[in-house]
Amino acid sequence: xxFLFPQPEVAALRGGTVxxxxxxxxxxxxxxxxxTLHANSDQRVVAVGSRSAxxxxxxxxxxxxxxxxxxxxALVADPAVQVVYVASPHPQHLEHALLAIAxxxxxxxEKPMTTSEADTRKLATAARAAGVLAMEAMWTRYLxxxxxxxxxxxxxxxxxxxxxxxxxxxxxxxxxxxxxxxPAQGGGAxxxxxxxxxxxxxxxxxAPVTSRTTGAVSDGGVDLQSVTVSTATGGAxxxxxxxxxxxxxxxxxxxxxxxxxRYTDHFVFPASFALHHGADAEHWQEPTGLQGRQGxxxxxxxxxxxxxxxxxxxxxxxxxxxxxxxxxLDAARAALDTAVPEQDTSAL
Numbered sequence: 407x408x409f410l411f412p413q414p415e416v417a418a419l420r421g422g423t424v425x426x427x428x429x430x431x432x433x434x435x436x437x438x439x440x441x442t443l444h445a446n447s448d449q450r451v452v453a454v455g456s457r458s459a460x461x462x463x464x465x466x467x468x469x470x471x472x473x474x475x476x477x478x479x480a481l482v483a484d485p486a487v488q489v490v491y492v493a494s495p496h497p498q499h500l501e502h503a504l505l506a507i508a509x510x511x512x513x514x515x516e517k518p519m520t521t522s523e524a525d526t527r528k529l530a531t532a533a534r535a536a537g538v539l540a541m542e543a544m545w546t547r548y549l550x551x552x553x554x555x556x557x558x559x560x561x562x563x564x565x566x567x568x569x570x571x572x573x574x575x576x577x578x579x580x581x582x583x584x585x586x587x588x589p590a591q592g593g594g595a596x597x598x599x600x601x602x603x604x605x606x607x608x609x610x611x612x613a614p615v616t617s618r619t620t621g622a623v624s625d626g627g628v629d630l631q632s633v634t635v636s637t638a639t640g641g642a643x644x645x646x647x648x649x650x651x652x653x654x655x656x657x658x659x660x661x662x663x664x665x666x667x668r669y670t671d672h673f674v675f676p677a678s679f680a681l682h683h684g685a686d687a688e689h690w691q692e693p694t695g696l697q698g699r700q701g702x703x704x705x706x707x708x709x710x711x712x713x714x715x716x717x718x719x720x721x722x723x724x725x726x727x728x729x730x731x732x733x734x735l736d737a738a739r740a741a742l743d744t745a746v747p748e749q750d751t752s753a754l
Contacts, residue, residue: 412557414550417707419447423714428453428487431494432465438699455481482509496592500525512539519728526732530725542728548704564662570610572658574599575649594628600648607644619741676701
């Protein structure tokens with residue numbers, strides 16, 4: 407018997423609410439984000455801000471953006487900007503998001519939202535007090551395939567979920583000048599790639615009640631790789647693996663009592679998956695043709711829809727989820743005894 411997959415519930419890329427975006431941090435992820443917004447949606451980046459006037463001007467020229475600001479303060483004060491995409495390095499997310507929030511702008515903050523649970527709480531508190539929409543840029547959650555899987559989980563199509571496995575690993579050559587090897591710059595595999603794995607585990611089975619992490623740490627104090635085994639309410643277990651020493655295929659699996667989902671492409675990106683019923687398997691194919699980081703566009707469309715609906719948090723990845731992920735990453739890094747920089751705890 408053929409299984410009918412639910413239709414993906416995703417925001418329209420065209421024809422919906424169009425926001426005017428400002429970008430903080432004109433690096434590679436901002437390049438990819440802006441490129442796919444302009445190519446694949448009606449959303450538009452109208453301004454970019456950097457402490458380097460030359461970098462801001464070059465970014466604006468590449469993407470046909472009207473305004474380049476030589477400071478972040480000028481970017482958030484720009485009356486043409488409705489929402490700010492914070493794409494600066496991890497340790498600067500809190501500072502830059504707070505700037506935008508204080509200016510009354512909505513914010514989409516790259517993952518991890520901040521480098522600690524305490525700082526993520528501070529960001530969430532500020533956004534809630536200001537009444538603006540604040541959203542972590544966990545773009546994988548907004549992809550069509552993920553929305554289908556969320557429906558399958560909600561509908562009980564897998565029965566009782568018992569076990570999840572997920573891995574994310576991209577190798578980096580050891581280089582003391584690379585921020586990935588510098589604790590002060592938010593280095594390490596967990597904050598860069600592990601955030602996806604820890605998010606997926608929570609998405610599939612819920613918040614962890616207990617967890618244990620083992621792994622390897624560099625001489626400079628950043629986590630090189632780790633495996634976290636966690637247990638959620640009800641006993642479902644998840645294994646989240648991350649590495650910056652090796653490449654892993656990213657083929658996540660959600661195993662239930664009646665069916666199992668197995669990704670057939672890297673789960674972080676627009677991907678297809680198979681639904682296994684014993685020896686039988688049915689395949690869901692990613693329908694949009696978007697590949698790799700082109701999929702960043704879906705989160706922007708979702709945010710625009712939420713603003714139109716008057717929301718101040720994502721209904722599928724709210725600020726409490728972001729706080730929970732940050733807590734999981736804190737716990738994993740503490741278990742590895744990494745050199746975690748001192749965090750801002752004034753909000754506690």
